[in-house]
Amino acid sequence: TAERRLAAIVRAVRAKFGRAFYGMDADYPLEKVVMDRFVSRKATLAVAESCTGGMLAKRLTNAAGSSRYFLGGVVAYSNAVKSSVLGVPPAALKKHGAVSRQTASAMALGVRRMLGSTWGVGITGIAGPGGGTAQKPVGLVYIAILGPRGAHAAELHLKGSRDAIRTRTVVAALDLLRRQ
Numbered sequence: 001t002a003e004r005r006l007a008a009i010v011r012a013v014r015a016k017f018g019r020a021f022y023g024m025d026a027d028y029p030l031e032k033v034v035m036d037r038f039v040s041r042k043a044t045l046a047v048a049e050s051c052t053g054g055m056l057a058k059r060l061t062n063a064a065g066s067s068r069y070f071l072g073g074v075v076a077y078s079n080a081v082k083s084s085v086l087g088v089p090p091a092a093l094k095k096h097g098a099v100s101r102q103t104a105s106a107m108a109l110g111v112r113r114m115l116g117s118t119w120g121v122g123i124t125g126i127a128g129p130g131g132g133t134a135q136k137p138v139g140l141v142y143i144a145i146l147g148p149r150g151a152h153a154a155e156l157h158l159k160g161s162r163d164a165i166r167t168r169t170v171v172a173a174l175d176l177l178r179r180q
Contacts, residue, residue, distance in 0.1 A: 022178060030174040031063045037178065038069035043118040043147070045177070047073035048086055048111035050098070051125040051141065055170045071115045076107065086110030086122075099124050099136050101153045104144035112146055119147040119180075121173060125156070127165045141169045145176055152180060 014021050022033050038045055047056050057073040060066055074085055079098055082088040088106040096102040107122025125141030132138035139158040144151065156172055158165045 019179065029063070030171065030178065031059045031066075034060070034174055034177045035063045035066055035069060038119075039065070044069050044071050044116075045119045045121070046071045046111045046115035046117035047121040047123070048107035049073060049075050049123045050077055050082070050107070051127045052123050052166050052169050052173075053077065055166055056121065056123065056173050059170055059174065071117050074111055074114070082107060086114065097136065099126055099140055099142065101142050101144070101155065104142035105146065105151060105153055108144040108146040108151070119145065119177070121145050121177065123169060123173060125165070125169060127162045127169075129162055139165055141165070141172075143169065143173050143176055145173075145180055147180060149180065152176065 010024070022028065022030065045060070047060070049056055054073065054075045060070045076082045076086055079093050082093065082098065082103065083090050086107050087110040088103055092102050092106055104122040104124050107124065108120040111117070111122065112120025122144040123141070126132050126136060126138050128138035132140070141156040141158060142153060143156065144153040154172065154176060156169065158168050160168070
């Protein structure tokens with residue numbers, strides 16, 4: 001009886017949440033869902049991270065078997081590395097800043113080209129506690145995803161501690177990958 005009731009509740013939750021519902025229990029961590037989708041499509045992924053400092057790569061490699069699709073990543077914390085390693089145009093950094101949709105998109109393109117992946121992710125933002133301005137406050141994050149079906153960039157305004165902002169950024173990036 002309990003299992004029938006639970007099954008009805010799960011069906012109702014799935015119907016209510018639609019695409020936001022991707023699984024449940026320990027068998028469905030978001031990084032495994034992303035891995036399963038990439039592997040089933042024979043696609044590969046590379047990431048370029050700034051404010052998350054490698055946290056996305058860590059989450060992706062938490063899933064056993066991630067080497068079947070995850071090629072690697074670059075932690076590009078400084079503008080010099082963004083330009084010299086990832087090919088972010090210095091003019092774009094000067095005009096739009098390191099924390100911008102344009103920079104995140106250029107990072108995604110750069111890491112995709114550099115590692116030869118099907119998909120690329122670029123993340124840049126201000127995790128705090130300092131470094132924010134009125135125009136670009138702490139918690140402003142840009143995530144860009146570039147793949148065969150085009151590009152998608154998200155602007156996030158996150159609250160919380162430095163660790164919370166970084167963790168929420170990684171979860172948002174994983175969810176964007178899942179949805180793409």
